[in-house]
Amino acid sequence: MKLLRYGEPGAEKPGILDANGQIRDLSAHVGDIGGRWIAPEGLAAIAALPLDSLPIVSGTPRLGPCVTGTGKFICIGLNYSDHAAETGASVPSEPVIFMKATSAIQGPNDPVEIPRGSEKTDWEVELGVVIGKTAKYVSEADALDYVAGYCVINDLSERAFQLEHQGQWTKGKSADTFGPTGPWLVTKDEVPDPQNLDMWLEVNGHRYQNGSTRTMVYGVAFVVAYLSRFMSLRPGDIISTGTPPGVGLGQKPPIYLKAGDTMALGIQGLGEQRQVCVQG
Template sequence: MKLLRYGAAGAEKPGLLDSEGKIRDLSGVVGDIAGDTLLPDGLAKLRAIDQATLPLVEGDPRLGPCVAGTGKFICIGLNYSDHAAETGATVPPEPIIFMKATSAIVGPNDAIEIPRGSEKTDWEVELGVVIGKTAKYVSEDEAMDHVAGYCVINDVSERAFQIERHGQWTKGKSADTFGPTGPWLVTADEVEDPQKLAMWLEVNGHRYQNGSTATMVYGVRYLVSYLSQFMSLRPGDIISTGTPPGVGLGLKPPTFLKAGDVVTLGIEGLGTQRQVCVQG
């Protein structure tokens, strides 16, 4: 299934994308794409519905973040060896973990706000993993049972805030609008192998990132198990798994976003995003 949330920001309704690419309303079935809806039994209940019986959503509504109630937005740094090389870093012996504030989460096509004082706002297409069942001290063999599905994420980053102002990375990752998420939550049963997905990102029509999840250093199975050793992962939590090469920081000369730029990105089978940059 392709689950989604549509409507005005803060007032989104749950929905799904049917086999014809039309939005169907789920608000008569579930309260939101969150919590118990993401549990295996909750997803099974949705799969059993005849989609043709659900109300059709007319027009072209705004799409919100594809999951609600996210308690933790966990990111993995330098998880593609070729991206690490372009930024002058080495692949870490264990995953680099940092948090992105959940207040950064926005819809897939909402504007990116360039923060005040920013000169180095950057882009990163990433595979998002949405947790569906609480994971605590799970093995790699058990890990995938705890994944509800996958989505596209743009891990927008302000490099000067992240790197040059000392301390941890979080302050360069957490500005409002720095977490476009969606358009859909594609349930795990529809993704044959999350480690074989093509991914890309363009700015103003120029393709900067053209990679694949096949080159991840630490894959989805490992990451879910690894993270669960340090914290419980709960329904709606998001793991953003790192980016392939082609970010602005790694270009010669480095290139960063400015107001008016248009960012488009996507992952095979998971949909696309489009954001216009505005001054915050």
């Protein structure tokens, strides 16, 4: 299933994409795309609904973040060996973990704000993993049982804030609008192998990132199990699993986003995003 949330910010309704690419309204049956509705029982209840009888949503409504109720937005750094090389970093011996503020989460096509004082705002297409049931001390063999589905994330970063100021990466990753998420939450039954998905990103029509989840250092199952050793993962939590090469920082010379630039990005089977940059 391709689950989504549509409508104005703060007033989104739950929806589902049908086989013809039309949005069907779920609000008569589902509270929202999050919490118990993305647990195995909730997803089974949605799957049992007669899709063709659900109301069709007219027009082209704004799409909100594809999941709500996110308590933790966890990111994995330097998780593609070729991306680590382009940034001059070595491949980490364990996953690099940092948090991104949940206030950064926004719809997949909402404008991206260049923060005040920023000169190095950068792009990163990433595979997002949405947790569907509480995971604590889970094994790698069982880890995918705790995943509700997958989505596209643009893990925007301000490199000066991230790397040139004191402290952790979080302040370079957490500006408002720095977490476009969606367009859809694609349930895991439609993604038989999350380690075999092509991904890409363009800025102003030029393709900078053209990679695949095949080159991840630490795969989805390992990451879920690893994180569950240090914290419980709960329904709606998002794990952003790292980016392939081609970020602005890795260009020679580096290239960064400015107001008026347009990003387009996508992952095989998970949909596409498009954002225009504006000055914050």
